Amino acid sequence: MSETLVREKTDDATINTAAVERAITSAHQALGGRQKADGHWIFELEADATIPAEYVLLEHYLDRIDTERQAKIGVYLRRIQGKHGGWPLYHDGGFDLSASIKAYFALKAIGDDIDAPHMARAREAILDHGGAARSNVFTRFQLALFGEAPWSATPVMPVELMLLPRKAFFSLWNMSYWSRTVIAPLLVLAALRPKAINPHKVSVRELFVQPPEDVKDWNLGPFRSKWGHVFKHVDTVLRPIVPRIPRKIHDKAIQAAIDFIEPRLSKGGLGAIYPAMANVVMMYRALGVPDNDPRVETAWQSIHDLLVEKEDEIYCQPCVSPVWDTGLSGLAMMEAATGPRATKRDETIEALKRSASWLRDRQILDVKGDWIVNTAPDLRPGGWAFQYENDYYPDVDDTAVVGMLLHRLDPEGNKEAIERAREWIIGMQSTNGGWGAFDIDNDMDFLNHIPFADHGALLDPPTADVSARCVSFLAQLGHTEDRPTIERALAYLRQEQEEDGSWFGRWGTNFIYGTWSVLCALNIAGIPHSDPMIQRAVAWLKRMQREDGGWGEDCASYEGAASGQYKESLPSQTAWAVLGLMAVGERDSDAVKNGIQFLAQAQDEHGEWHEEPYNAVGFPKVFYLRYHGYKQFFPLTALARYRNLGDSNTGRVEVGF
Structure with missing residues (x-):
């Protein structure tokens, strides 16, 4: 293990709660200032x-x-x-x-x-x-x-x-x-x-x-x-x-x-x-x-x-990401506006109502996409696409994120949209219990070996990160009848865990992203934090923490480089790590405190963060992405979650994200 990786060493006295609160307020204002008049967010991709x-x-x-x-x-x-x-x-x-x-x-x-x-x-x-x-x-x-x-x-x-x-x-x-x-x-x-x-x-x-x-x-x-x-x-x-x-x-x-x-x-x-x-x-x-x-x-x-x-x-850009950016920004703003110490709650809720209206208008309800050919001809549409307009190709990842935001914001007012999303996501589950992003059972791996497919990404098989988001959404809704669907997915996630305790991140870099996604899902689905699967993941995340308290992962981890490691700590990666740890009861651990301290200190005077390294992937080994919004809304979510859990009577994350 690299000498730059941290060992637990911080105590409560090192956390400046006032500095954390200032960072939340500043980031909340900065992210809110990027919202469009109609309620949506969009960042460069x-x-x-x-x-x-x-x-x-x-x-x-x-x-x-x-x-x-x-x-x-x-x-x-x-x-x-x-x-x-x-x-x-x-x-x-x-x-x-x-x-x-x-x-x-x-x-x-x-x-x-x-x-x-x-x-x-x-x-x-x-x-x-x-x-x-x-x-x-x-x-x-x-x-x-x-x-x-x-x-x-x-x-x-x-x-x-x-x-x-x-x-x-x-x-x-x-x-x-x-x-x-x-x-x-x-x-x-x-x-x-x-x-x-x-x-x-x-x-x-x-x-x-x-x-x-x-x-x-x-x-x-x-x-x-x-x-x-x-x-x-x-x-x-x-x-x-x-x-x-x-x-x-x-x-x-x-x-x-x-x-x-x-x-x-x-x-x-x-x-x-x-x-x-x-x-x-x-x-x-x-x-x-x-x-x-x-x-x-x-x-x-x-x-x-x-x-x-x-x-x-x-x-x-290869495409645009307004629905994804709006869902994740909305969840960050919602977290910042939650809890007894939150400021501008009413103002934030009103702004997010515009976001909800914008998102509801883009829910795909009347176009049956390609899934009607790929094994689900009777499944009603109800998902969201990643982009402004792509009606034949909604994806379950965006749908789950938007569904969680709408449910957290106003479950009754958004009831119809949430129910259609729930129905569609359940219908898109693959045979092995997981979810691909766009298709069901799209896993005929031999096609990745034809000469045309030298990029190795001809398919859309189930992945841990996407499956975790679907579990998080369904578990957050809490319908008893959905439990068999969730249990099949949990069995899939248990099977997908790497030997070192992490999970592979198909759509975000990489094992830190995958591990964060799954830990959030396991928590909201009710898996005990003492479960060996969770404890192995916690231990892995703590081993990956760097000397300065942050986390970073190189895109080269998709190409055989060591997982969970990079030459510098990154705001987005650090936020994922602390969110994952906090989801499973580690809010008061030294690892989380170090991560929160890193985020608070890395913020600029305008309430924003900066990182040049890429943080996502289109096709591993072939095509990588840099979401410019990740360095803004994920750190805000992590800081606000840390504050809110400290103020909570239960100390438990009650939402899927």
Whole structure:
């Protein structure tokens, strides 16, 4: 264990209750000041260089280039370049080949001289790591669209996949929501094989170790199992067969893709995620649909809505997170307004009533999403999506968080919305007792071994963090008839615990996030704090605490690095740890006191916290996220919870979050 990890050493005298109260008041005011007039919150959601680089290339693909905008994106891309010469997947991370290729390509398209020092360093690093031929599948598709690599560089993905029923081996319905929405337009592109307009004729052949036409094998692995070798052979067998598929079937499959896509188009964009949106815009161009067609205009605008513009730089978000931000901000504000020492309670409740109204208006009640195909045809909708608009794809995590907020705020006034959410979440439980984010039993793992799935995230299986949130919501509601559902989930969570006592965090970094999520669920579900499962988790969290009283975890823990550790303490991670510990009776432990002290001291004069490291994940090892709101609402929740438990007669957390 690192010498920087703390041993319990603090006593009651070191906690300055007045300082804690000042921190709560200041943070409460700061977070409240970020609320929109209609009641919702939204914070930036940042990924790596990939999305802004792809946006630059999309403008060049379409010849819809905004020079001023691209110049500002260039400022952003240069700023986040790593010391290793390339671009990482998260703050201060290691070199990533595919992100670096896209960033280099984008900067060259923007107009950077390839002999400029930053470009020369990037090119050298890319070539040292095998060059563009060794990039991931999505990068090779990008290169093929620009004519920089042959289409043989991409895996066989015939558009005829759109015709397969759910029971078929390679059916899109067996894949996750994000895979379906990204793949459907990509299959059309692969079938039509268009080429970017690329008006400036930008080429990156210098990123290949050998000329792309001389590359013999574009899919060298590494493969995650023997299935990878099997599917590579299948890919080889299919290559000469696919061109011989009758034209009638081919055209029918393209139409099937369009028929899948168009009902799911909205102001939020297809799937409300950038890759799907961009693929749709390129697909329509390939189909000859003019740019002033309403479908194209809607898709194009949805992409622009993702741009974050600062004074001198711009980046593109992978999606937006207003429902998630509003639910979590609302819970933090609610915690701060609770208890005998809370100030501005009435004002906060009135503000949160606006939040509740905004959220109720976005509950999805009349669109049956893809779950109707994936095993639950009779389940009434009742969930919330992550984004402003994504009606086909609500998720149980957002739904549980919003449900807990509405229940805590006004259980009677929000009764109908809460009940519809409860019904939908119960219906979305998977066979093993857990919950995936968007789908039921989406766990056909062999699909993660096909050549197309080199990112290893084609699926949406149940995970501990999402399952814990569902348990927390259902247990907070307290319906006796829901106990069998909760018990199945508790058995799943018990089985998922790691040997060291932690839980894996699929959607937040990482084991600290997962462990916090599960401990909150175990507490509200009534599991005794003396249960060995809980005690192992408590011991693990205490071992991970750092010398300064905080916690931090490196995104590299998804890549095999030690779990629960980082070179610095982070406000969001520290808040998760102390919230988890307080949930299971550790409010007065030295570990919690040290963590609370760290949070109070790390706050700035404006009532906010700062952290550069990323705190979440899209696809482990491939795509990471930085929620800018996490460093604000989680520390406030933790500080207010600490105060409120001290004032409580029971000292027990009575809510699921």
